[in-house]
Amino acid sequence: MLSHARTLPERLFDTINIVLMALLAFVTIYPFYNILINSFNDPIDAARGGITFWPRVLSIENYKMVFRDDSISNAFVVTVARTVIGTAAAVLFTGAFAYGISKPNLLWRKLIILLAVITLYFSGGLIPSYLLIAKYLHLKNNFLAYILPNLFNPFNAIIMVTFFRGIPKEMEESAKIDGANDLRIFFRLILPVSKPVLATIALYNGVFHWNSWFDAMLYGGQHLKTLQQILIQIINSNSNVSIAAGNLGFRAVTAESVKLATMVITTLPIVFTYPFLQKYFVKGILIGSVKG
Numbered sequence: 001m002l003s004h005a006r007t008l009p010e011r012l013f014d015t016i017n018i019v020l021m022a023l024l025a026f027v028t029i030y031p032f033y034n035i036l037i038n039s040f041n042d043p044i045d046a047a048r049g050g051i052t053f054w055p056r057v058l059s060i061e062n063y064k065m066v067f068r069d070d071s072i073s074n075a076f077v078v079t080v081a082r083t084v085i086g087t088a089a090a091v092l093f094t095g096a097f098a099y100g101i102s103k104p105n106l107l108w109r110k111l112i113i114l115l116a117v118i119t120l121y122f123s124g125g126l127i128p129s130y131l132l133i134a135k136y137l138h139l140k141n142n143f144l145a146y147i148l149p150n151l152f153n154p155f156n157a158i159i160m161v162t163f164f165r166g167i168p169k170e171m172e173e174s175a176k177i178d179g180a181n182d183l184r185i186f187f188r189l190i191l192p193v194s195k196p197v198l199a200t201i202a203l204y205n206g207v208f209h210w211n212s213w214f215d216a217m218l219y220g221g222q223h224l225k226t227l228q229q230i231l232i233q234i235i236n237s238n239s240n241v242s243i244a245a246g247n248l249g250f251r252a253v254t255a256e257s258v259k260l261a262t263m264v265i266t267t268l269p270i271v272f273t274y275p276f277l278q279k280y281f282v283k284g285i286l287i288g289s290v291k292g
Contacts, residue, residue, distance in 0.1 A: 039063070039264045043257035062261035071222075072230055072262070078220075079227040079266075082146045083209040090205045091198055093151040098160035099186050115153040130218060145219035156201045163197040164190065183186070203273070210270045227266045234259045 006014075038046050042057035066072050100106055101113060124132070130151075139145035167190065175185050192200065213228035220226070234255065 032109065035260050035263055039257070039260040041257075043254045046257055046260075047254055063265075065258055066261045066265060070243075071225065072227070074232045075225045075227045076222065078143075078224055079210060082143070082204055082212075086147050086150060086209040088203050089147055090151050090153070090156075092203050093189065094153060094156050094201060095160055095194070095198065096186065097152060098157045099164055099190060100107040101157070102161045102164040116157060120154050133219060139222040140219050141224065142219070143224060146209070146212075146224075149215070150205070153204075156204060160197055160201060162193075163194060165286065167193060206273065207270060210266075227262075231259075231262050231266050234262055237279045 005099050018023060019133060034052075039062055040058060040060065041052075041055040042059040043061060047059040101107070101116075106112075123129075132134060133145055134140040137148070139148065155206055171193075172185055175189055180188070211228055213226055213232055216224065216226040216229045217232075220229070
Protein backbone atom coordinates (compact mmCIF):
# COMPACT_ATOMS: atom_id res chain seq x y z
CA MET A 1 0.00 0.00 0.00
CA LEU A 2 1.35 3.38 -0.99
CA SER A 3 1.69 5.88 1.83
CA HIS A 4 0.24 9.30 1.25
CA ALA A 5 2.77 12.08 1.74
CA ARG A 6 1.12 14.80 3.79
CA THR A 7 1.25 18.24 2.25
CA LEU A 8 2.27 21.38 4.09
CA PRO A 9 -1.33 22.68 4.46
CA GLU A 10 -2.38 19.33 5.96
CA ARG A 11 0.47 19.36 8.48
CA LEU A 12 -0.30 22.98 9.30
CA PHE A 13 -3.98 22.14 9.85
CA ASP A 14 -3.06 19.23 12.14
CA THR A 15 -0.74 21.45 14.16
CA ILE A 16 -3.33 24.20 14.58
CA ASN A 17 -5.99 21.62 15.46
CA ILE A 18 -3.79 20.02 18.14
CA VAL A 19 -2.91 23.40 19.64
CA LEU A 20 -6.54 24.52 19.76
CA MET A 21 -7.71 21.22 21.28
CA ALA A 22 -4.92 21.33 23.87
CA LEU A 23 -5.85 24.91 24.74
CA LEU A 24 -9.54 23.98 25.03
CA ALA A 25 -8.67 21.01 27.25
CA PHE A 26 -6.50 23.21 29.47
CA VAL A 27 -9.18 25.90 29.82
CA THR A 28 -11.73 23.19 30.71
CA ILE A 29 -9.61 21.19 33.15
CA TYR A 30 -7.60 23.89 34.93
CA PRO A 31 -10.47 25.39 37.02
CA PHE A 32 -11.12 21.95 38.53
CA TYR A 33 -7.40 21.34 38.99
CA ASN A 34 -7.04 24.76 40.63
CA ILE A 35 -9.76 23.90 43.15
CA LEU A 36 -7.96 20.63 43.95
CA ILE A 37 -4.50 22.12 44.51
CA ASN A 38 -5.82 25.06 46.51
CA SER A 39 -7.73 22.69 48.76
CA PHE A 40 -4.33 21.22 49.69
CA ASN A 41 -2.70 24.63 50.03
CA ASP A 42 -2.17 26.49 53.30
CA PRO A 43 -5.36 28.55 53.87
CA ILE A 44 -3.56 31.81 54.65
CA ASP A 45 -1.22 31.43 51.67
CA ALA A 46 -4.14 30.53 49.38
CA ALA A 47 -5.82 33.81 50.34
CA ARG A 48 -3.07 35.60 48.40
CA GLY A 49 -4.65 34.33 45.20
CA GLY A 50 -2.78 34.04 41.94
CA ILE A 51 -2.49 31.30 39.33
CA THR A 52 -0.53 28.27 40.49
CA PHE A 53 0.10 24.76 39.18
CA TRP A 54 0.91 23.12 42.52
CA PRO A 55 0.32 23.92 46.22
CA ARG A 56 2.73 26.66 47.29
CA VAL A 57 2.52 25.58 50.93
CA LEU A 58 1.27 22.01 51.25
CA SER A 59 -1.31 21.61 54.02
CA ILE A 60 -4.21 19.34 54.94
CA GLU A 61 -5.71 21.72 57.52
CA ASN A 62 -8.70 22.35 55.26
CA TYR A 63 -9.63 18.66 55.24
CA LYS A 64 -9.01 18.37 58.98
CA MET A 65 -11.47 21.19 59.50
CA VAL A 66 -14.05 19.60 57.20
CA PHE A 67 -13.91 16.13 58.78
CA ARG A 68 -13.79 17.60 62.28
CA ASP A 69 -17.17 19.25 61.71
CA ASP A 70 -19.89 16.87 62.95
CA SER A 71 -22.49 18.42 60.67
CA ILE A 72 -20.41 17.63 57.58
CA SER A 73 -19.70 14.08 58.75
CA ASN A 74 -23.41 13.50 59.38
CA ALA A 75 -24.28 15.05 56.00
CA PHE A 76 -21.81 12.70 54.31
CA VAL A 77 -23.51 9.66 55.88
CA VAL A 78 -26.97 10.95 54.91
CA THR A 79 -25.85 11.63 51.34
CA VAL A 80 -24.26 8.21 50.89
CA ALA A 81 -27.32 6.47 52.39
CA ARG A 82 -29.66 8.51 50.22
CA THR A 83 -27.66 7.82 47.06
CA VAL A 84 -27.33 4.06 47.63
CA ILE A 85 -30.88 3.40 48.86
CA GLY A 86 -32.54 5.90 46.53
CA THR A 87 -30.71 4.63 43.45
CA ALA A 88 -31.40 0.95 44.18
CA ALA A 89 -35.07 1.61 44.94
CA ALA A 90 -35.59 3.80 41.86
CA VAL A 91 -33.92 1.32 39.51
CA LEU A 92 -35.98 -1.56 40.89
CA PHE A 93 -39.28 0.35 40.87
CA THR A 94 -38.76 1.88 37.42
CA GLY A 95 -37.57 -1.45 36.05
CA ALA A 96 -40.65 -3.27 37.33
CA PHE A 97 -42.90 -0.59 35.83
CA ALA A 98 -41.07 -0.65 32.49
CA TYR A 99 -41.17 -4.45 32.30
CA GLY A 100 -44.93 -4.46 32.81
CA ILE A 101 -45.50 -1.67 30.28
CA SER A 102 -43.37 -3.48 27.70
CA LYS A 103 -46.02 -6.24 27.55
CA PRO A 104 -48.61 -5.45 24.82
CA ASN A 105 -51.35 -7.45 26.58
CA LEU A 106 -51.21 -5.40 29.80
CA LEU A 107 -54.65 -4.11 30.85
CA TRP A 108 -55.02 -0.32 30.41
CA ARG A 109 -51.49 -0.14 29.06
CA LYS A 110 -52.07 2.88 26.79
CA LEU A 111 -53.75 4.85 29.57
CA ILE A 112 -50.88 4.16 31.97
CA ILE A 113 -48.33 5.24 29.34
CA LEU A 114 -50.34 8.41 28.64
CA LEU A 115 -50.48 9.33 32.33
CA ALA A 116 -46.74 8.73 32.68
CA VAL A 117 -45.86 10.82 29.62
CA ILE A 118 -48.08 13.71 30.75
CA THR A 119 -45.84 14.15 33.80
CA LEU A 120 -42.94 14.90 31.43
CA TYR A 121 -44.72 18.03 30.23
CA PHE A 122 -46.80 19.14 33.21
CA SER A 123 -45.97 19.37 36.89
CA GLY A 124 -48.12 19.99 39.92
CA GLY A 125 -45.83 22.83 40.96
CA LEU A 126 -43.74 23.45 44.04
CA ILE A 127 -46.52 24.33 46.48
CA PRO A 128 -48.81 21.32 45.70
CA SER A 129 -45.76 19.03 45.82
CA TYR A 130 -44.73 20.44 49.19
CA LEU A 131 -48.24 20.07 50.60
CA LEU A 132 -48.48 16.50 49.33
CA ILE A 133 -45.14 15.38 50.76
CA ALA A 134 -45.05 17.41 53.96
CA LYS A 135 -48.70 17.67 55.00
CA TYR A 136 -50.55 14.69 53.55
CA LEU A 137 -47.79 12.08 53.43
CA HIS A 138 -46.21 13.42 56.66
CA LEU A 139 -42.67 13.01 55.29
CA LYS A 140 -41.20 16.27 56.55
CA ASN A 141 -38.09 15.57 58.65
CA ASN A 142 -38.27 12.01 57.38
CA PHE A 143 -35.56 10.25 55.38
CA LEU A 144 -38.24 8.73 53.12
CA ALA A 145 -38.89 12.22 51.70
CA TYR A 146 -35.68 11.70 49.71
CA ILE A 147 -36.66 8.24 48.47
CA LEU A 148 -40.40 7.90 47.80
CA PRO A 149 -40.99 11.00 45.59
CA ASN A 150 -38.06 9.99 43.36
CA LEU A 151 -38.89 6.33 42.84
CA PHE A 152 -40.20 6.86 39.32
CA ASN A 153 -38.98 8.89 36.36
CA PRO A 154 -40.93 8.55 33.08
CA PHE A 155 -37.89 9.36 30.92
CA ASN A 156 -35.90 6.54 32.54
CA ALA A 157 -38.90 4.25 32.17
CA ILE A 158 -39.08 4.93 28.42
CA ILE A 159 -35.41 3.98 28.04
CA MET A 160 -35.96 0.75 29.96
CA VAL A 161 -39.15 -0.12 28.06
CA THR A 162 -37.29 0.26 24.76
CA PHE A 163 -34.51 -2.00 26.04
CA PHE A 164 -36.87 -4.68 27.37
CA ARG A 165 -38.68 -4.81 24.03
CA GLY A 166 -35.39 -5.78 22.40
CA ILE A 167 -35.00 -8.90 24.56
CA PRO A 168 -36.01 -12.01 22.55
CA LYS A 169 -39.45 -13.27 23.55
CA GLU A 170 -38.23 -16.85 23.21
CA MET A 171 -36.22 -16.44 26.42
CA GLU A 172 -39.32 -15.67 28.45
CA GLU A 173 -41.39 -18.32 26.71
CA SER A 174 -38.85 -21.03 27.51
CA ALA A 175 -38.76 -19.88 31.14
CA LYS A 176 -42.56 -20.07 31.36
CA ILE A 177 -42.49 -23.59 29.93
CA ASP A 178 -40.15 -24.50 32.81
CA GLY A 179 -42.73 -23.17 35.26
CA ALA A 180 -41.36 -19.70 36.03
CA ASN A 181 -43.86 -16.92 36.76
CA ASP A 182 -43.50 -13.26 35.74
CA LEU A 183 -41.85 -12.23 39.01
CA ARG A 184 -39.25 -14.99 38.77
CA ILE A 185 -38.61 -14.18 35.10
CA PHE A 186 -38.08 -10.51 35.92
CA PHE A 187 -35.55 -11.09 38.70
CA ARG A 188 -33.78 -14.21 37.41
CA LEU A 189 -33.83 -13.60 33.65
CA ILE A 190 -34.60 -10.02 32.64
CA LEU A 191 -32.47 -8.11 35.16
CA PRO A 192 -29.27 -10.16 34.64
CA VAL A 193 -29.30 -9.52 30.86
CA SER A 194 -30.17 -5.83 31.32
CA LYS A 195 -26.93 -4.67 32.96
CA PRO A 196 -26.25 -1.89 30.39
CA VAL A 197 -29.61 -0.16 30.83
CA LEU A 198 -29.62 -0.78 34.60
CA ALA A 199 -26.18 0.83 34.89
CA THR A 200 -27.38 3.79 32.82
CA ILE A 201 -30.45 4.40 34.97
CA ALA A 202 -28.43 3.81 38.14
CA LEU A 203 -25.97 6.48 37.05
CA TYR A 204 -28.78 8.94 36.31
CA ASN A 205 -30.36 8.37 39.70
CA GLY A 206 -27.06 8.25 41.57
CA VAL A 207 -25.92 11.61 40.21
CA PHE A 208 -29.34 13.11 40.97
CA HIS A 209 -29.38 11.93 44.58
CA TRP A 210 -25.76 12.84 45.21
CA ASN A 211 -26.16 16.38 43.85
CA SER A 212 -29.64 17.07 45.22
CA TRP A 213 -29.99 19.77 47.87
CA PHE A 214 -33.27 21.58 47.22
CA ASP A 215 -35.54 18.84 48.55
CA ALA A 216 -33.21 18.49 51.55
CA MET A 217 -33.76 22.18 52.25
CA LEU A 218 -37.54 21.74 52.01
CA TYR A 219 -38.12 18.46 53.84
CA GLY A 220 -34.97 17.62 55.78
CA GLY A 221 -34.27 18.79 59.29
CA GLN A 222 -30.92 19.51 60.90
CA HIS A 223 -30.09 15.79 61.13
CA LEU A 224 -31.01 15.13 57.49
CA LYS A 225 -28.85 17.74 55.78
CA THR A 226 -26.96 16.54 52.70
CA LEU A 227 -23.42 17.35 51.59
CA GLN A 228 -24.67 19.56 48.79
CA GLN A 229 -26.84 21.52 51.20
CA ILE A 230 -23.83 22.05 53.46
CA LEU A 231 -21.80 23.14 50.43
CA ILE A 232 -24.47 25.66 49.43
CA GLN A 233 -24.39 27.11 52.94
CA ILE A 234 -20.59 27.39 52.87
CA ILE A 235 -20.61 29.01 49.43
CA ASN A 236 -23.21 31.56 50.55
CA SER A 237 -21.27 32.34 53.71
CA ASN A 238 -18.76 35.18 53.62
CA SER A 239 -17.56 34.83 57.19
CA ASN A 240 -14.17 33.36 58.09
CA VAL A 241 -14.03 30.02 59.82
CA SER A 242 -11.17 29.63 62.26
CA ILE A 243 -9.88 27.20 64.85
CA ALA A 244 -7.75 28.27 67.77
CA ALA A 245 -4.02 27.70 67.34
CA GLY A 246 -1.48 27.10 70.06
CA ASN A 247 -1.55 24.07 72.29
CA LEU A 248 -4.16 22.38 70.11
CA GLY A 249 -1.75 22.49 67.20
CA PHE A 250 -4.42 23.71 64.73
CA ARG A 251 -3.88 26.46 62.19
CA ALA A 252 -6.45 29.02 61.10
CA VAL A 253 -8.56 28.21 58.08
CA THR A 254 -10.74 30.45 55.97
CA ALA A 255 -14.25 30.05 54.63
CA GLU A 256 -12.83 29.97 51.10
CA SER A 257 -10.39 27.15 51.88
CA VAL A 258 -13.07 25.09 53.62
CA LYS A 259 -15.32 25.70 50.63
CA LEU A 260 -12.70 24.30 48.24
CA ALA A 261 -12.08 21.22 50.39
CA THR A 262 -15.82 20.58 50.65
CA MET A 263 -16.16 20.89 46.87
CA VAL A 264 -13.50 18.24 46.37
CA ILE A 265 -15.09 15.89 48.90
CA THR A 266 -18.56 16.26 47.36
CA THR A 267 -17.31 15.85 43.78
CA LEU A 268 -14.70 13.08 43.81
CA PRO A 269 -16.95 10.13 44.80
CA ILE A 270 -19.32 10.63 41.88
CA VAL A 271 -16.40 11.30 39.51
CA PHE A 272 -14.74 8.03 40.50
CA THR A 273 -18.00 6.19 39.80
CA TYR A 274 -18.08 7.08 36.11
CA PRO A 275 -15.13 4.88 34.94
CA PHE A 276 -16.78 1.75 36.37
CA LEU A 277 -20.13 2.43 34.68
CA GLN A 278 -18.98 4.10 31.48
CA LYS A 279 -18.95 0.99 29.26
CA TYR A 280 -22.44 0.02 30.43
CA PHE A 281 -23.63 3.62 30.25
CA VAL A 282 -22.73 4.12 26.57
CA LYS A 283 -24.09 0.71 25.55
CA GLY A 284 -27.30 1.23 27.53
CA ILE A 285 -27.97 4.63 25.98
CA LEU A 286 -27.39 3.35 22.42
CA ILE A 287 -29.48 0.20 22.81
CA GLY A 288 -32.24 1.97 24.74
CA SER A 289 -32.46 4.68 22.09
CA VAL A 290 -32.21 2.61 18.89
CA LYS A 291 -34.19 -0.51 19.64
CA GLY A 292 -37.93 -0.43 19.52
